[in-house]
Amino acid sequence: MPIEIPPPTDGPHPAQEETGHMLDEIVLLESSSLRASVAGRDDVLDKVKELALSPDGLHATTKDVAAYFEVSEPVIRAVIHDHRSELQSNGYRVLSGEELSCFKQLSGIQSRSRSVGIFSRRAVLNTAMLLRDSIVARQVRTYLLDTERAHSTEPVDNLIHRLKEWIDTRITDALAHHPAAPADAGAARIAEDIVRTTIGTAIVPVLNTAIRNDGDQRARIEALEDEVTRLQRVLREREPAGSADALDAMSTYQFTQHIARLCRRDGCDPVTVTGGHGGTGADIVAYTPDGRRVVVRCTPHTPATVITSGDVQQFIGMARLDHKADIALLVAACPFTRDALLLAARHDMTAVHRGLLEAWSGGVKLQAFRH
Missing domain, CATH: 3.40.1350.10 (Trna Endonuclease; Chain: A, domain 1)
Structure with missing residues (x-):
């Protein structure tokens, strides 16, 4: 007899998902602890657009950050003024004296300013979590929240819970059809037969299917890994001589x-x-x-x-x-x-x-x- 597991009825409505996403973003804008918990995911910056960095490949100036978020430099300075300590904890620094001279030499900056603020990638991501009116910053927050959800531990699939409920129902129904059995040994024997039958006709096929699917997935993954290795080799052969790789x-x-x-x-x-x-x-x-x-x-x-x-x-x-x-x-x-x-x-x-x-x-x- 095929398994007929009832569909889930308690999943979130699309409107609820959209509202939840909006609430997540509001919490991200307001909660320094939540921002701190995801501050290391600066890879999401590259998913939105390219971030211009100084020649050391590690820092961006205030001008670079303003250009990335498509806002004016005064807007970035206002964020620094309001959240300086948080940005500093994520790599924002103000260079002056010898450090500034060294940085100007390395980056080719011709400015005569006596100090220059520089952002690490982590500090740029931190800025994205603080800028309310930048479309680019909002796109970064969206990628960030989606990435965080993908990496978070998800609850056990509802299919398992529904399968358990279905098995419990079958056992209860089967016991109800054997009222004349002795209270102890008979009930235990009936329950054992039901469990054996249920395992043989329902659970084992499901597990076999899962094992087969797992084998197929592993084969596909291995094939993909081989293809990735081949493509990486081709790219290395074709890439410019001075690229990082x-x-x-x-x-x-x-x-x-x-x-x-x-x-x-x-x-x-x-x-x-x-x-x-x-x-x-x-x-x-x-x-x-x-x-x-x-x-x-x-x-x-x-x-x-x-x-x-x-x-x-x-x-x-x-x-x-x-x-x-x-x-x-x-x-x-x-x-x-x-x-x-x-x-x-x-x-x-x-x-x-x-x-x-x-x-x-x-x-x-x-x-x-x-x-």
């Missing part, structure tokens, strides 16, 4: 040759790849069209690599004293520490960090090479 995939030799090509592209001649000598050598020595000597050290990407102030100090000494460099470039496809960037700025050394390297690879000429 391409840089990460380069060997030390390939990375050095790539930097040498960029120097030649920007007019340096001759360009000599020396290969370096341990911690004191230069990887590339080149000359700009106006005769300035360029000394380059190259550090490709590895998961554990980070450029510290000690690395910068060692390279500055080697480049200036041993190689008489007019232009010193420390090129790395990995992060620089804050102290390393500040030290490089103080000693007029160009720290070509990951974000700047991607821009250079994409056709932007380094400030150090310009007359």
Whole structure:
């Protein structure tokens, strides 16, 4: 006998879902604790539109944030004024002094302002949860709430509850049809027979179907994973030489040759790849069209690599004293520490960090090479 499980009657009406979504957004706008609980989901920003970042790939200025949300800069400043501590907890900072000089050098900002506010991606998302009258901010909140629902733990499917109720009803009905059975042993035997029959005719087929479906799904997933792997390989073969994935995939030799090509592209001649000598050598020595000597050290990407102030100090000494460099470039496809960037700025050394390297690879000429 086929299972006939009654359809659910207590699901939400579409109007209720829309109202619930609206209430969620209102709560998000009003509740700092709710905003804090989803502050890490800054990936939703990219689902709405591209966020312009400074060359370090980590920060956006007030102007960038205003452009992203399609509002004026005074609107963003008003949000900062009203929620400064919350934004600061999510990465908003005001740069001044040496930090500002370093940031201007890295990002190419020509402003004479004595301070600049910068937002982390997390702080930009925080701003989206505070801006009431921006269409873009509302779209971000919609994606955010939908993503949060998708990741939240959902209750057990109503089908299981209805199947349980159906089995209980069948057992109760069957017992009602055997009134003459002895109270103890007879009732127990009847109940056991009913349970066995129910399991054999209803539950086992359902489980078998679920197992078959699970196997089919696993096969589809494996096929999709194979296809994704193939497509990723094709994309890596076709992607620009200076893209993030391409840089990460380069060997030390390939990375050095790539930097040498960029120097030649920007007019340096001759360009000599020396290969370096341990911690004191230069990887590339080149000359700009106006005769300035360029000394380059190259550090490709590895998961554990980070450029510290000690690395910068060692390279500055080697480049200036041993190689008489007019232009010193420390090129790395990995992060620089804050102290390393500040030290490089103080000693007029160009720290070509990951974000700047991607821009250079994409056709932007380094400030150090310009007359």
